[in-house]
Amino acid sequence: MVEVANVIAAVLIAIGLYQVAMGLWVGFAFDAPTEWLFYSMRYLGSPSGEAVDRGALYIVGGIVLGLLAKIAKGRRN
Numbered sequence: 001m002v003e004v005a006n007v008i009a010a011v012l013i014a015i016g017l018y019q020v021a022m023g024l025w026v027g028f029a030f031d032a033p034t035e036w037l038f039y040s041m042r043y044l045g046s047p048s049g050e051a052v053d054r055g056a057l058y059i060v061g062g063i064v065l066g067l068l069a070k071i072a073k074g075r076r077n
Contacts, residue, residue, distance in 0.1 A: 005069035012062030019055025023048040 023040075027048040030036040037047070044051040 009062045009066035016055040016058030023051035
């Protein structure tokens with residue numbers, strides 16, 4: 001079960017990094033508000049600021065889950 005938690009934590013961190021990177025890319029790559037909103041909704045499904053916030057939460061959640069998995073692994077022995 002601890003190994004599954006480690007895999008889930010890694011996936012959460014990877015998804016979070018993707019969300020943050022895409023949110024920042026969309027935010028900085030397009031100048032016109034209509035282009036920014038169009039590409040933000042197309043690639044992220046939400047405005048880029050919300051995507052960055054959601055990505056940061058995924059990263060924090062993955063770190064917390066990974067730490068809890070390490071604690072559980074240490075206590076299991």
